[in-house]
Each structure stands twice: as structure tokens, then as C-alpha cells.
Amino acid sequence: MFVEIILSDSFLLFSDGVNLRFHPSSGPISAKHQLLVNFSDGTSLSASVAMYGGVVCWEKSATCGNNYYQTALSKPSPRTDAFDEAYFQRWIASETLQKLPLKAVLATRQRIPGLGNGCLQDILWVSGPHPRCKLNTLAEDEIGRLFSSIKDTRKEMTELGGRSIEKDLLGQPGSYQMRMCADTKDKPCPRCGSEICKEAYLGGSVYTCPVCQKL
Ligand SMILES: [Zn+2]
Structure with missing residues (x-):
């Protein structure tokens, strides 16, 4: 139920319920997002949550305390x-x-x-x-x-x-x-x-x- 992105020094995790959209150009992006990642080529990725969902980021030296994430890894x-x-x-x-x-x-x-x-x-x-x-x-x-x-x-x-x-x-x-x-x-x-x-x-x-x- 997760998408995990491994960054150079941290992890970025999107749970079920998060709407992820890739924006190929620098056109208008809905203001209703919880996270916007801008890439150097002008494209971007937005994450928005309507009813429920989680966006989690933690350093590689730390442990993610999200129970659903830990359960998903263990089964x-x-x-x-x-x-x-x-x-x-x-x-x-x-x-x-x-x-x-x-x-x-x-x-x-x-x-x-x-x-x-x-x-x-x-x-x-x-x-x-x-x-x-x-x-x-x-x-x-x-x-x-x-x-x-x-x-x-x-x-x-x-x-x-x-x-x-x-x-x-x-x-x-x-x-x-x-x-x-x-x-x-x-x-x-x-x-x-x-x-x-x-x-x-x-x-x-x-x-x-x-x-x-x-x-
Ligand atoms: Zn029937």
C-alpha cells in the first residue's frame, strides 16, 4: 500500500490514499496539494490527500515509526x-x-x-x-x-x-x-x-x- 522513494540521505513515503500527479511542464498546478516537488527540468510532482493518506519523510539514520509501513515490510x-x-x-x-x-x-x-x-x-x-x-x-x-x-x-x-x-x-x-x-x-x-x-x-x-x- 506504499510507494517508497529512496533519496540520497532520506526516504520519502506515500501511502494509499495519496493522489500523486506528475506535471510534465510548468503549467498550472492545483493549489490543493500537501507536497510539491519541483525538478530542475521544469517538471514537478504533486501529492494531495482527499480523505485520508500519509506522506512521510525520514532520515536514513532513523526508523520510520509508521505501523502500517512496518507491517507491510514484515508480511x-x-x-x-x-x-x-x-x-x-x-x-x-x-x-x-x-x-x-x-x-x-x-x-x-x-x-x-x-x-x-x-x-x-x-x-x-x-x-x-x-x-x-x-x-x-x-x-x-x-x-x-x-x-x-x-x-x-x-x-x-x-x-x-x-x-x-x-x-x-x-x-x-x-x-x-x-x-x-x-x-x-x-x-x-x-x-x-x-x-x-x-x-x-x-x-x-x-x-x-x-x-x-x-x-
Ligand atoms: Zn449474483
């Missing part, structure tokens, strides 16, 4: 080979996790680096369970489908340049169209045609199909 990303089924099975065997609902397990506290509420909706819809399902209610084959969906959905999002509701450095949206999101609320589920529901749950909205994702 394998779903995009790496280290995040395999054996790792996933060991990890979910924890008694604490077993009692939690899937949204809490998968998309809170950066338990899986880079996986947040935004990616969660399609991961669960593809694999089947409802975000409110407790982890310990899932059968073995459902756990297998969940693992595959985490790997495959994340891979697809990455290969398509991110989700369409997010923009890249040049302001271009990603090509991954979310199936379950604010834009598809009340629209038909791509699999069964039922109306997609929205509900507030654990500090954010969840989008589900009432037929495909039964509790």
Missing part, C-alpha cells in the same frame, strides 16, 4: 510467490482470525499488505462468501476459492493498471472495472442478475450480491 504481498496457499493456510489457522468476519480478516489492519476495502468487494464476490461470514464457518473448498480469488483478482487489477476509480501519475484511470462498487449499486449482478446491495459495515461500505453471497 508477504499477495503479488509475491511467498504468499502461497501453504502460507495462507498457516496464517488463517490463528484462533484470533478464525473468530473474525471475513472483512476484518482480509481488509483491516493491513493484515494482508495492500489489501483494503476497495479490493475486498470483488475478491469476495468472485469467491462467494459474504463479508460478514466468520472465517471459521468456511468449508475447505471455500477457503481454497478465497485464496485463489485473492491472488487472481489482485493480479488482474495490477495487470489492468489498477481500478477504474483510481488514477495513475498522469491522471489516467485504471482499466479494471469493479463488479461490486458504488457505481454498480442497485445494478444487476453480472453472474445472476440480482440487484447489488450496499450496506455500512466495519467502518466502510460493502457491496454484495444477495443471491451469490449468502451469509
Whole structure:
């Protein structure tokens, strides 16, 4: 969930939620930014935060105290080979996790680096369970489908340049169209045609199909 830039004597870190834009020329730049880096060739990079996000800078001799950053460094990303089924099975065997609902397990506290509420909706819809399902209610084959969906959905999002509701450095949206999101609320589920529901749950909205994702 971070972009880390290594400078000569320090680190500059941008967290999820920070909008980064590259400005190829010295044209107008929105005043609503928290950081502006001007390069000697006249180009610049701006960072702005709308709802949440963090820009952190620290000297190489110091340690970054950001807990999310330290957690992200200590666990394998779903995009790496280290995040395999054996790792996933060991990890979910924890008694604490077993009692939690899937949204809490998968998309809170950066338990899986880079996986947040935004990616969660399609991961669960593809694999089947409802975000409110407790982890310990899932059968073995459902756990297998969940693992595959985490790997495959994340891979697809990455290969398509991110989700369409997010923009890249040049302001271009990603090509991954979310199936379950604010834009598809009340629209038909791509699999069964039922109306997609929205509900507030654990500090954010969840989008589900009432037929495909039964509790
Ligand atoms: Zn459905």
C-alpha cells in the first residue's frame, strides 16, 4: 500500500490514499496539494490527500515509526510467490482470525499488505462468501476459492493498471472495472442478475450480491 522513494540521505513515503500527479511542464498546478516537488527540468510532482493518506519523510539514520509501513515490510504481498496457499493456510489457522468476519480478516489492519476495502468487494464476490461470514464457518473448498480469488483478482487489477476509480501519475484511470462498487449499486449482478446491495459495515461500505453471497 506504499510507494517508497529512496533519496540520497532520506526516504520519502506515500501511502494509499495519496493522489500523486506528475506535471510534465510548468503549467498550472492545483493549489490543493500537501507536497510539491519541483525538478530542475521544469517538471514537478504533486501529492494531495482527499480523505485520508500519509506522506512521510525520514532520515536514513532513523526508523520510520509508521505501523502500517512496518507491517507491510514484515508480511508477504499477495503479488509475491511467498504468499502461497501453504502460507495462507498457516496464517488463517490463528484462533484470533478464525473468530473474525471475513472483512476484518482480509481488509483491516493491513493484515494482508495492500489489501483494503476497495479490493475486498470483488475478491469476495468472485469467491462467494459474504463479508460478514466468520472465517471459521468456511468449508475447505471455500477457503481454497478465497485464496485463489485473492491472488487472481489482485493480479488482474495490477495487470489492468489498477481500478477504474483510481488514477495513475498522469491522471489516467485504471482499466479494471469493479463488479461490486458504488457505481454498480442497485445494478444487476453480472453472474445472476440480482440487484447489488450496499450496506455500512466495519467502518466502510460493502457491496454484495444477495443471491451469490449468502451469509
Ligand atoms: Zn449474483
